[in-house]
Amino acid sequence: MELQVLIFFIFVTFTTTFLLFSLSLFIIHLNPCCNCDTCTTFITRSWTTSFVNLSDWYTHLIRNSPTGTIHVHVLNNIITANPDNVEFMIKTNFENYPKGKPFSDILGDLLGRGIFNVDGRCWMFQRKLASLELGSLSIRSHALNVVLKEIDSRLVPYFSAVADNNNDAVLDLQDVFRRFSFDVICKFSFGFDPGSLEPLLPVFELESAFDECSRLCAERAMAPSPLVWKIKRFFNVGSEKKLKSAISIVKRTADQVIKKRRETGSDSGSDLLSRFMGSISDDDYLRDIVISFLLAGRDTVASGLTCFFLLLSQNPKVLNKIREESDRVIGPTREAVAGLGELKHLHYLHAALHESMRLYPPVQFDSKFAKHDDVLPDGTFVKRGSRVTYHPYAMGRMERIWGADSLEFKPERWIRDGEFKQERAYKYPVYQGGVRVCLGKEMSLVEMASVALCLIRRFDVSVVNHSQLRFAPGLTATVSGGVHATVRRRDLSQ
């Protein structure tokens, strides 16, 4: 009995100390008492009466800010859509804006020492290794082969089955593209095929565990204070208990794949894991690296494709122009596929993909934490420890950046002298840009262009729900309830 009392006493003392310590950190870092308009609207959530998404409210505030920057004091968060500030954060003064501890705390349990979650030397080592691998021609053509095989063997049959259903069946584009891109990134990174787009296979345990991780980590990020989730994690209750179990599934599966590969040897050497295995002998480190790639490559591509098809469905003229261009470059045979060389000549298609991600960037915002006091180019003072966020979603909707027609879907704005022209990364930081620019940019564009071509040339895809998109909380832009569409085989006599 005495022992139980002692344990109880230690438990209560520890918990109280922990709570008080965390509360004092919360008060030091945040400013929970601010009663400015922005903070009051944020705390009372009264923005929901006029806006569907938090990002839309931020866009509205930023539009009305003369500098293109706002400050949500209660979150200690500076949010900017000013290209000069973006360039300063991610390039000129990059050293002062690492991901920082608050970010690595949120994703640390899932990503460990993976590239997404680290700064400094550990990041630089992985970055160098990964850029060497991803830059090589052989891995690019491996990526294209993986994508084309998945399109041919699963995506086209899946769409065909829906099109041949006489009852005007509807499919959820977002769900299909997520499963497609999960298969692709697993094959590309691990060299193994989860087959999640096979209609008859049950949802793969790894895939749903990954969904759960992404959702619950985003919940951590949205908590008003890390104290909330840290206490839950400490006691292993509620959402933290679920997260722990989902993370263990992801890690266990990755461990099994690596162990098997060590036993059988890296056969073809073409997937990313085989290539990393040549330089890294620590299997836990290898696992962290590969999990970061799975996270990076899955929902981003699915989100990009979903919004692209939504916009095409609303803009038939753009759709027709893409079809005309592809007939010209690849030839009119519907089954013909574009190789790496031909993809480069599809200028209008690339313009349309970039334009779609301007309005619906897969990563809507990206935060860093200031190491030292600083002043942004627009004059905003940044206190050490503040969170500084650049906001591609708001940037894509700014008249001062894109002109009076900024809300229109106009691929033509990317075409000069008949060719696709890239914009500066700081005006269009959809793939971030600067020192930590996305390493999968080329691969994702090849993947999205290939999917778009194969589907557009064969099918008419019509989105049925056209109301304003409501995004669910998550690391990547995900539409609540999905994006539903009918699919018909194209009438080739037209």
Ligand code: HEM
């Ligand atoms: C439309 C698709 C994609 C978009 C919009 C996108 C966007 C981004 C963004 C915004 C970042 C910076 C995130 C941060 O600050 O942590 C990033 C980083 C990264 N992306 Fe992507 N990404 C896409 C696809 C991919 C794919 C397919 C891969 C893998 C093959 C990939 C691999 C990476 C990696 C490894 C990083 C970390 C780079 C570093 O920290 O140095 N991405 N991406």
